[in-house]
Amino acid sequence: MANPVVIMRTPAETAFIERFAAEKAALPGAAEARAEAFARFEARGLPSKRIESYHYTDLRNLMRAMAPAAKDAVAGETMALDGFARHGFSNGRWQGGDSSAGVTVEPLADAYRAGSRPGLGMGQASDIIVDLNTAFARDGVVIRVAAGRHAKLHLAFSENVAAAASILPRVIVEAGEGASLLLVSTHEGTDGIAYQVNEVLELRLGRQAKVEHIRLNRSGDKAMVLSNVAATLAEEAELQTMQIALGGEVCRHQVFVTYQGENAKAAIRGATLLKGNQHHDSTLVVDHAVPHGESRELFRTVVDGSAQGVFQGKIIVRPHAQKTDGQMASNALLLSDDAGMSNKPELEIFADDVVCAHGATCGALDENQLFYLQARGLPRRIAEALLVEAFVGEVLDTVSEEALREILAGLVSGWMWERSVAG
């Protein structure tokens, strides 16, 4: 006779269960998807380090409590970008935005009530963080870019909370056939408060659609930020998604890309700058489910203080996904003795006619390069900044818009400057 399995619930897990029971009747639409997602959470609980994909980010241990839902939104100041149609989100809630030709924006609740279904961007992937968002999300929008249209959107998220709060927005983007979209999402929040974000961005790229997505994490310094990008690519679609991460205390950024049509391309990139006791995990699952897909991953992580960086990149090539071309690189630069980095590239290749490569490196600044620069009159801190900016620059250089690239490069310089001042 098998022993009954007793699941010890953590306070956070219990809080999720109680909250779902209390809220589910009032959650707008998508009842079936919510119930399925929550059932998976109830069965498994928060992932602990015993789950391989959470080995370096033990969420069960890190998420001790579930903060109550954020109070009504208070609009906060956020960065402005010229030339973009701007949509503000306060504590996850859409505040309206600029109209742009060929683009419709519908509140998530309305879209769900009208029958939109969450989770299509996940393909065959499954993840508890995404499930929790699916179960609870009531804030967010569904953005549709009409076939053949071009748009530049800035989703400006601002988290203004006076006490611990949880924020679970979901944004679903549908790019029609041949549409092209430059999508920037900026995330800024209050320092000093342990708020929790669990956010999902679904990107559904139609045939020959092109989406360039740039996420900027400038979350508050005590925030736990679980961000997710879930993208599906139809035939000949091209996706670029990049995160520049500076903020938050504990962050996990997950990117799921599923190739559903042939000859699609995806580039997934990240530039992460960590200091103090920050923990940042970038986890990718790239699923080549069809032949002739191309994927490129480039992650650069700079780690100072006693911060810890994590990169996990999984490339799956399904048995019939011949002629897949995948290349993945994760490089880390450790600026202090206590800084740490865990790199875990994984290739799961079931087809025999593919080109896949991965590389991971981890090291300090090169003393010989530093000496060379110093010998030309650059003080050490400037020499270090030059080398760090160059290291991260290889990721930022891929941003198509020069003005945007300069803003991001400026944030990296600012980070190095603060570091040198803090000495």
Added chain:
Amino acid sequence: MLEIKNLHVEIDGKKILNGLNLTVKRGEVAAIMGPNGSGKSTLSYVIAGKEDYTVTEGEIRLDGVNILEMEPHERAHAGLFLAFQYPLEIPGVATMTFLKAALNAQAKSRGEEELTPGEFMKKVREAAGQLGINPDMLKRPLNVGFSGGEKKRMEILQMALLEPKMAILDETDSGLDIDALRIVAEGVNAHRDPDHAFLVITHYQRLLDHIRPDTVHVMARGQIVRTGGPEIALELEDRGYAEYLGNAA
């Protein structure tokens, strides 16, 4: 200009320089010749301030100021320049960006205004033109993928722009074909004047056909063992270094 007295240097407990004495006067072009392993490169690194070396005794003065306590960038600000034997590749840093950062850092240290972008471009283009450096190279990451000769020209370009009062050229002739050697030598000769001094470190005499030294020092076993005029270089070309290597030869 440069005075080195009784310099003793170790690396990892191994003695490399053993009481080296050397003086280079203002306006002088001095050459140091010596066999491999005599400590020539160590000397150039120690003067420039590389951390790996331990100075156990002695002093190095630039215009009377002991520079041993200075950081490498402070030595550069004081007018010292080392043309590296193996210039480093710096991926991701455009050559122009680097040149600008270096010029600005030195201007700032002297309390001068930074050059305007127009002045900077003009100055760099002129100097590059004289050294036969293609302007497109300046857009590329510093030294990345440059040939040996291109790297050495880039060192001389930096020297020309930074206008150091004391320049040390560490085996600048190594890896150069005869045309590149001539261009590099012309770059140095163009800056010869009563205010600037050069210390040319080389294994072979051929560079000294193009940069005529005032003084030649022979270095062996971590010391200067002989000092004289240009005739020493020719003599070494004939006879080699055997007589300076003692029992080790």
